[in-house]
Amino acid sequence: MSNKPNSPSRRDFLRQSMVAVPAVTLLGSSALAQGQSTETPAAASSYAPRYFTAPEWEFLHAAVDRLIPANEDGPGAVEAGVPEFIDRQMEAAYGHGGLWYMQGPFVPDSPATLGYQLRYTPREFYRKAIPAIDDWCQKQHNQKFSLLSPEQRDEVLHQLEKGEIKLDDVPTAVFFSQLLTNTKEGYFADPMYGGNKQMAAWKMIGFPGARADFADWVEQPGKVYPFGPVSIQGAKS
Amino acid sequence: MTTRMKPVDAVIVGFGWTGAIHGLELANAGLNVLALERGAYRDTSPDFSYPHNADELAYGIRGELFQPLARETVTVRHALTDTAVPYRQYGSFLFGNNVGGAGIHWNGQHYRPSPEDLEFQSHISKRYGQKFMPADMQIQDYGVSYTELEPFLEQFEYLCGTSGRAGNLNGEIKDGGNPFEGPRQKDYPNPPVADTYGAKLFADAARALGMHPFPQPSDNASRPYTNPHGVRLGPCNLCGYCERFGCFMYSKASPQTTLLPVLMRKPNFALRTNSHVIKINLDSTGKRATGVTYIDAQGQQVEQPADLVIVSAFQMHNVRLMLLSGIGTPYDPATGKGVIGRNYAYQMMSSIGVFFDQDVAINPFIGGGSGGVQIVDDFNSDHFDHATHGFVGGAYIYGGQTGGRPIQQLIVPSGTPGWGAAWKKAAKENYLHATTVATHGSVMAYRDRYLDLDPTYKDAFGLPLLRITFDWHDNEYKMSQFVTDRAQEIVKQMKPKATSLTLRKPGDHYDIRQYQTTHTTGGVIQGASPETSALNRFQQSWDVHNLFVTGASAFPQNLGYNPTGLIGGLTYWSAKAIRETYLKNPGPLVQA
Secondary structure, eight states: OOOOTTOHHHHHHHHHHHHHSOHHHHTTOHHHHTTOOTTSOOOSSOOOOSSSOHHHHHHHHHHHHHHSOOBTTBOOTTTTTHHHHHHHHHTSTTTTTTTSOOOSOOOTTSOGGGOOOOSOOHHHHHHHHHHHHHHHHHHHHSSOGGGSOHHHHHHHHHHHHTTOSOBTTBOHHHHHHHHHHHHHHHHHSOGGGSOSGGGHHHHHHTOOBTOOOOGGGTTSTBOOOOOOOBOTTOOBO | OOEEOOOEEEEEEOOSHHHHHHHHHHHHTTOOEEEEOSSOOOOHHHHTOTTTTOOIIIIIISOTTSOOTTTOOEEEESSTTSOOEEOOSOOSOOOOOSTTTHHHHSOOBOOOOOGGGGGHHHHHHHHHOGGGSOTTBOOOOOSSOHHHHHHHHHHHHHHHTOBOOOSEETTEEOTTSOTTSOOBSSOOSBOOOOOOHHHHHHHHHHHHTTOOOEEOOBSBOSSOEEOTTSOEEOOOOOBSOOTTSOOTTSOBOOHHHHTHHHHTTOTTEEEEOSOEEEEEEEOTTSSSEEEEEEEOTTSOEEEEEEEEEEEOSOHHHHHHHHHHHTOSOBOBTTTTBOOBTEEEEOOEEEEEEEEOOTTOBOOTTOBOSSTTOEEEOTTSTTSSOOTTTOOOOOEEEEESOSOOOHHHHOOOOTTOOSSHHHHHHHHHHHGGGEEEEEEEEOOOOBTTOEEEEEEEEEOTTSOEEEEEEOOOOHHHHHHHHHHHHHHHHHHHHTOOSEEEEEOOOTTOOOOTTSOOOSOOEEESOBOSOTTTOSBOTTSBBSSOTTEEEOSGGGOSSOOSSOSHHHHHHHHHHHHHHIIIIITTSOSOSSOO
16 A cells, blocks of 8 residues: 555545445444545544444544644554544543542632643543534534544644634543544554554654563664564564 | 451551561561551562563553552642642652552662752851742751761662762762762672663763763663672663563562562561551550551451551652641641641753754663663752852753653654644654753752642542642742753754753743652651651651651652662661661650
8 A cells, every 4th residue: 555645546445444434333424425525534444433433433533634644654543543542442441530530529720730620531521522523613614523624624623722612511622632642642552452553653753662672782872773663462563 | 347456566558668678677677577558469570571561551651550549649739829639640740559669660760869968958058158048948957967878878779789880989089970979988789781872972962061971870780680688680671661660671679679589588577468558546645656557458447556667658648647647746838837748849850852863873762761871960969059040959960761662752853743744754753863861950848838638639538638739939940940051051062953842930830740750758857856857867756756757758858869769778777776776775766
């Protein structure tokens, strides 16, 4: 497969993989199924989400595709499996907020420097924020987020990041921060978590993954390290 | 219904570094010793074994080895008039968990204090005059001098197998070591870990500027080492998974790799895990501890009688347990009186990303937690004349990196967007060619910075959380700016193609979202007077003579170094006083 974003082979791949998404996840997304938006990314695998609903799943693909786009530098977040990673994290203790102190009272208008103070667990935050953002896009752009052009999606993401979009019950900058954090986690975590497929993100930057033994390289400062990554489950490149 | 256990000679609360040291010292003195640890047992195998250890998401990001905040955290506010809110997610500092505590997931930086650090108030007033310090700064002396402590600092280094190069051997300044350190009687037990490339570039640049770089003293063993207890460590392979991770190589000094193989076999020592101490019990006079009460694995309250109580949990947990037990007068920031919670301090960091061209192969993933890094100590403590600078304290500057784990440690030059094609391109182009120069600085104690019990938030047992009241003061902004300027001079000499900078400037509030350091200090400080300290110079409670409290909670203010070397030295100093003096004639070791 070519790495060029707009080559025919790549577009074919995206279309084919769109077809490969289980039908159940696409219920209610006629636009996608009919291929009206050729720019909307699709899943790079047949993974069926356990947590996200079909509209959430579309949003997630359309968002992470812009946070880490596919291009000649290396894999995009979609083909790296970031949506799968995030979906699987939603079922883990992390997604349920099990790693956080979640007792009240909650003071959401505390200074940002005092950290996260919302009631939402990560999975609740996605569930609350995604439809609210889709509604906002529908009102502003007459399309839900996943059907916007890449440029429009970038613009919306920038507005979310800066907190310029005001939504009831969703501090958009805090939500954006969670989305971007989870995206980079999925892009760079060990592939056993569902993202970083084929260790492609590690290969792109030159990180040797779980090799974790450089005794022979300590005395050779400045020498280019020649080995590709390995994963925890033993995948090599 | 509380169960009452069979009495022991000594009970140890919290089984990390200092609990394990006291455990072995007291067991060797013939006492029947019991350690209570609220977490579970953990050991190199199977808990930190390869390849599962090389999992950035599980350990570095989700914090597998950290105390679960869901059950207990702290609350934070910036000022006395603010309402504190919980530290809900990890950011600024990382609590340890289970046997070994934070001694498992640390980096292994093993420093001694500078001699003046231990007598900081006296030293600063003598050199610059009392008025040099702001009126609300309340720094103090430790009550123990460097000369007194030196053998115990050495004892801890030889326990850990510290790798480094002496800079001051019995008063003689040695090339390639830290010329600013206090005199040491013996060299480090092991030679330094070889420099990583980023560290070498940093050291070359610093040397060209007339500064004095040296290899960071490190508890990542540079070669196989057998410590005085016969416990063996293996050489570090610079795996890049050190801080936030356990060590699968038996290279990073921890209770598990230095003490437990001997201690756990002692017939007169026992460890009880899943035992969460909630109170130190006192007799009717309030002058003597009768033992502790803990909650066991099932949730049942258990009373453990003991003749001697050693509180050796993490700094904040020590403070909280003293407050929950009602021992010592809680500190009152309105009057400046009271001692428990007094002089909470932190450290102030700055960081410069240093980016080179494609032909400079930094290989950032090659890194020990502390070995392989170079240090400039010229601007730390009182190593330089502060008279014209208008602040006290300082920072060391380090060059190099501890690993290149991409979720947490990938850095990009200033001005790079946080996402999108430009971020991705910068990540790809810079990852292999970037290193870090950073400063690691002291924070003084102030009248309005302290710890107490939160009035609102509770832990999983319904007990109040500890509340932190903390923000930066002008002295520290000035310190950080000054030392960061020196670091920038080194970086300029390294001739990078681009840089990035994280510096805390006046007006920037303490931000708990950013990891800075786990070196929190104070709250049960040691000193010369029961009016201004909770402990005497031997870490013995002024109020309750059979209670000793270890760790960084005893620091009267924070220094520019990583605290573990000093913590270990103070623990051995205290243990010797217990063994050789206290046990023969239990009572106050210092008359108030």
